Amino acid sequence: DGGITQSPKYLFRKEGQNVTLSCEQNLNHDAMYWYRQDPGQGLRLIYYSQIVNDFQKGDIAEGYSVSREKKESFPLTVTSAQKNPTAFYLCASQDRVGFTEAFFGQGTRLTVV
Amino acid sequence: EDKVVQSPLSLVVHEGDTVTLNCSYEVTNFRSLLWYKQEKKAPTFLFMLTSSGIEKKSGRLSSILDKKELFSILNITATQTGDSAIYLCAFQGGSEKLVFGKGTKLTVNP
Numbered sequence: 283d284g285g286i287t288q289s290p291k292y293l294f295r296k297e298g299q300n301v302t303l304s305c306e307q308n309l310n311h312d313a314m315y316w317y318r319q320d321p322g323q324g325l326r327l328i329y330y331s332q333i334v335n336d337f338q339k340g341d342i343a344e345g346y347s348v349s350r351e352k353k354e355s356f357p358l359t360v361t362s363a364q365k366n367p368t369a370f371y372l373c374a375s376q377d378r379v380g381f382t383e384a385f386f387g388q389g390t391r392l393t394v395v
Numbered sequence: 396e397d398k399v400v401q402s403p404l405s406l407v408v409h410e411g412d413t414v415t416l417n418c419s420y421e422v423t424n425f426r427s428l429l430w431y432k433q434e435k436k437a438p439t440f441l442f443m444l445t446s447s448g449i450e451k452k453s454g455r456l457s458s459i460l461d462k463k464e465l466f467s468i469l470n471i472t473a474t475q476t477g478d479s480a481i482y483l484c485a486f487q488g489g490s491e492k493l494v495f496g497k498g499t500k501l502t503v504n505p
Contacts, residue, residue, distance in 0.1 A: 315493055322404070324483060324497035325438075332491055340492065372437070380426030380487045381445070386437040 284309045288373050288387035295367075295394050303358045303390045305373035313376040314356040315384065318342060318369045325372060331356055332379060360392065367394045397422045401484050401496035409504050412474050416482050416499045419466040424489030428460055428467050431483040433498070438483055441469070474503045 286307040295301045305314065313332050317325040327340030331350040345364025350356055356375075360367045370391050376384040399420045408414055420428065427445045431438035442451040444460035444467060451458050455474075460467045471478055479502050485495040 313491070317495070322497065324401075325485075325495040327492060327494060330492060338492075341494075370436075374493070376493065379491050379493075383429060383440040383443055384485075384493055385440075389436045 286373060286375050286385050286387040288371075288390050290390060291388065293390055293392045295392070297394055298362045300362060301360050301367075301392065303360070303371055303373075303392070305356045305358065305387060307354050307356075307375040307385075309375055309377070309385065310353070311375035311377050311385075312353070313379050313384075314350070315374040315376070316340075316346075316348065316356070316358045317372045317374065319372060319389075320369050328358065328371075367392060397486070397488055397490060397492060397494050399484055399486055399494055399496040401482075401499050403499060404497060405500045405502075407502045407504065408474055410474060410476060412503075413470065413472045414474060414501060416469040416471075416484075416501070417466065418468070418484030418496060420484075420486050421465065422486050422488035422494075425462065426487045426489070428484065428486045429493075430458055430467075430469050431485065433481040433483055434479075441482075471501075474501075476503050476505055479503045 289304045315330045316328040329348040331337035347359045373387045374384040402417045430441040442458045449460040455472045481498040483498045
């Protein structure tokens with residue numbers, strides 16, 4: 283089955299540690315996105331990538347980093363520089379930017395204690 | 396800067412009511428506007444509106460796009476408790492970002 287998979291579903295980390303969230307898609311989509319969702323805030327764009335080995339900062343990129351070494355993979359690292367990392371993180375992919383819908387993974391809930 | 400504003404942020408209705416959700420946007424080189432429904436985790440796609448498709452309908456849900464006035468509405472008729480969710484509006488423009496609004500939380504009471 284084609285789809286987009288995020289792992290893990292739940293993640294707990296101690297303050298000051300870096301953590302990497304996984305996002306894999308087998309839809310052969312060029313574009314991939316990372317969003318953060320807090321209560322009442324909708325989806326805020328962290329990073330996006332339209333092609334392998336290229337990515338751009340979104341609206342809230344500070345404290346986050348990404349890589350796009352393969353078309354199907356777009357991992358997000360939450361660094362210790364992120365002041366309030368506890369949130370729900372969603373990954374999405376899209377075939378033709380501006381002309382097709384985006385598909386979402388099931389999300390990762392990160393809790394930093 | 397590209398921006399999308401949804402209203403209201405929260406809405407409580409009774410089953411059978413009709414609701415209208417609003418989405419206004421500011422974007423350079425508009426390409427498409429998308430509506431999603433989020434019940435628990437992953438948002439699910441409802442509609443995409445573009446310059447060539449400004450009105451969509453599926454069952455009790457319908458949506459229109461007004462490119463001149465830069466807004467879209469999502470209508471839900473004869474609401475059911477299963478319509479309770481967060482409804483998200485997003486657009487894509489020349490920057491190729493997919494930008495979302497804050498969402499409208501709809502609660503349908505029996």
